[in-house]
């Protein structure tokens with residue numbers, strides 16, 4: 001469902017007014033629905049530099065039923081058909097001169113991009129490039145992609161994936177995600193893959209079939225959307241929220257055939273209690289989503305200890321403690337487990353009045369980075385998702401002006417929906433996402449904050 | 452010759468329970484019907500145990516105060532719930548014993564192998580209680596309904612007199628004596644010389660114990676909030692003997708009156724449900740077995756002509772149950788004696804300690820003896836939670852099963868519930 005402004009801007013009179021006044025013209029984003037093709041149009045795949053990924057990319061896309069065109073036809077415009085996506089393989093850049101190829105390929109291709117189109121650039125990671133010239137060229141991709149994301153209109157996005165040597169196997173799931181409607185509100189992001197044993201998803205329509213997923217804070221808002229999407233993708237969801245939210249929690253669990261667990265995640269025995277339940281009832285857990293979070297805003301000088309402590313306890317300490325309890329208990333985390341921790345844009349950009357919240361959410365980013373190697377040893381992953389402005393009950397309570405500005409200051413010119421965060425989390429939870437570990441993915445429409 | 456096949460019996464497992472917080476009459480649930488509350492309670496149970504779309508063997512529940520439209524209350528609630536529509540259901544009613552009796556019925560069918568799983572429940576509302584019209588008005592309305600012409604209708608309506616309009620409010624009174632249940636309990640309290648202070652002590656302890664249990668999260672997986680209520684709104688965590696001592700007696704008469712609104716249960720709305728199953732069913736579903744329902748017994752007393760107190764039937768039921776199971780009254784780790792009135796609990800225990808009563812009335816050689824008070828209603832009971840008649844049994848069964856489970860294997864608990872009509876229902880649970 002689009003917000004009022006998006007609906008207005010796309011109405012007859014709204015179109016005229018917004019065009020004349022030069023107001024933002026947000027469009028309704030292409031969002032994933034089961035059964036939907038990966039892309040609504042063909043993809044053109046080009047390269048700059050040597051490009052070692054074209055065959056992989058082409059194979060994955062053909063497998064997904066997407067028509068792959070070569071740059072020659074893109075340039076000449078064979079039939080003028082609008083493109084669903086443009087993929088640039090920029091691996092093997094040796095120096096800035098190679099970047100000219102990126103320009104040559106992208107400029108004409110972007111002209112043919114349809115609305116809610118996708119631009120994806122694949123490159124080598126800038127770190128350990130071997131020479132300053134190589135490093136410069138690789139790092140240049142960062143500025144290039146972020147700028148394309150800002151130039152695109154009509155709900156289109158641009159993102160980059162850094163693929164280290166040996167991590168080619170890890171590319172399929174991120175490639176599908178970034179081109180699909182699942183990544184509707186992920187824009188201007190740079191993701192770095194790692195080498196891993198990558199299992200195939202059992203079924204692209206039900207990638208989480210047979211999995212058990214626990215979601216904290218599932219009674220409403222983003223958590224309820226996560227529970228729904230994980231269930232749609234095939235998981236049995238154990239929905240956790242505070243006892244006082246039990247009525248809504250039961251409704252969420254019953255709507256998706258899940259299980260409701262009333263538990264305050266900050267309770268002293270929360271970890272053991274959850275572990276006990278997951279082991280006894282479900283034989284362990286495959287996916288853990290730490291979503292529960294609270295805000296207790298005040299300027300730092302006015303903030304009492306209670307505000308500080310409660311935010312830290314829910315948003316950060318509980319994630320640490322419960323994850324540790326799961327790691328410690330034999331058989332609690334099933335092989336190939338996926339942990340996804342909800343951070344926030346405030347944890348990246350900071351926010352006035354949110355020292356406690358921003359500190360807790362930044363802490364989450366540090367936590368997943370530090371834990372990634374240990375999880376990799378178990379063939380598991382731990383990642384964070386940092387939502388930007390997401391339209392929920394929480395944001396509905398904001399003053400009108402704050403809310404309107406908050407939702408417009410991003411490249412997609414609109415707020416995201418809970419389902420956008422949920423889709424990203426569901427993707428990170430897939431078996432095939434084994435090569436994404438220790439990362440923080442922003443779901444913010446390329447927000448200007450902290451960019 | 453064909454041998455009669457005695458079905459092998461097994462003990463039914465208690466898997467868990469759910470209830471909505473109990474609400475004092477005409478408060479949070481004033482607009483909720485029995486069906487609303489029972490359906491929400493079933494749905495909370497379904498969510499807790501992942502039973503969406505499942506068909507359980509049978510759902511057995513009831514209400515003491517029931518509208519005529521609720522003739523098929525339990526089945527209608529099942530149809531409105533997330534359970535499979537193919538789940539059979541029936542209603543039972545044994546006054547305040549309804550909830551426990553429902554659990555016994557489900558457990559017995561499981562024991563006989565007739566069903567593998569079942570839900571026992573109960574619900575009551577004193578806010579949305581059926582309202583009766585006076586007998587005169589009822590006759591007029593019936594003839595109005597039968598009238599065929601406008602004239603006939605007007606004639607029928609003309610017979611209505613202002614005096615007929617006042618509705619007959621439901622009363623918590625015994626039909627055969629006309630006395631309120633509290634008045635009956637007051638007679639027993641006087642007979643057994645139950646003092647005011649010990650009643651207030653029991654009441655204060657009930658409130659404080661239940662509040663503490665809530666605080667430590669004991670009810671997290673036993674209660675699901677409803678209509679914004681997250682805890683029983685009768686609960687007074689700061690209850691004290693001093694505060695209770697200030698209340699005026701409401702039952703009994705004169706100097707000796709000891710029973711107040713503080714040491715008697717208020718009229719309450721609420722619902723509860725318990726999931727029972729065979730061990731195999733629970734195991735196959737990965738669900739816990741908190742305890743087993745070992746045995747149960749009912750009894751009734753002649754409170755009209757026989758000189759026995761209205762609420763004393765459990766006193767008679769327990770020794771029968773103990774004898775059949777080769778147990779003494781002291782062989783239990785927890786006692787759940789329903790607090791209809793504080794004085795009822797105290798009179799019950801006093802009777803078991805009394806050599807003369809035990810010999811003459813119960814026919815025992817020796818008194819059953821006393822019970823360790825620290826094992827009695829350890830997480831509070833009806834004085835704290837309130838008492839929606841048919842829902843109390845389910846509250847107690849689920850809570851006791853969880854307490855036994857927490858205490859470890861081989862622990863035993865005794866449930867004793869008194870009921871209107873001079874009846875009592877008692878049961879043994881074991882972890």
Ligand SMILES: NC(=O)c1ccc[n+]([C@@H]2O[C@H](COP(=O)([O-])OP(=O)(O)OC[C@H]3O[C@@H](n4cnc5c(N)ncnc54)[C@H](O)[C@@H]3O)[C@@H](O)[C@H]2O)c1
Nearest residue numbers: 217219220221222241242264265291292293344387390392
């Ligand atoms: N809405 C946004 O724009 C936005 C932006 C960035 C990050 N986030 C993050 O996303 C997550 C979900 O946010 P939301 O907008 O859905 O919030 P919300 O307040 O609507 O939902 C949060 C849920 O967490 C539960 N919760 C809180 N404390 C808990 C505890 N101790 N134990 C168990 N459950 C608990 C709440 O009861 C609630 O149901 C939070 O971590 C939040 O910080 C939200």
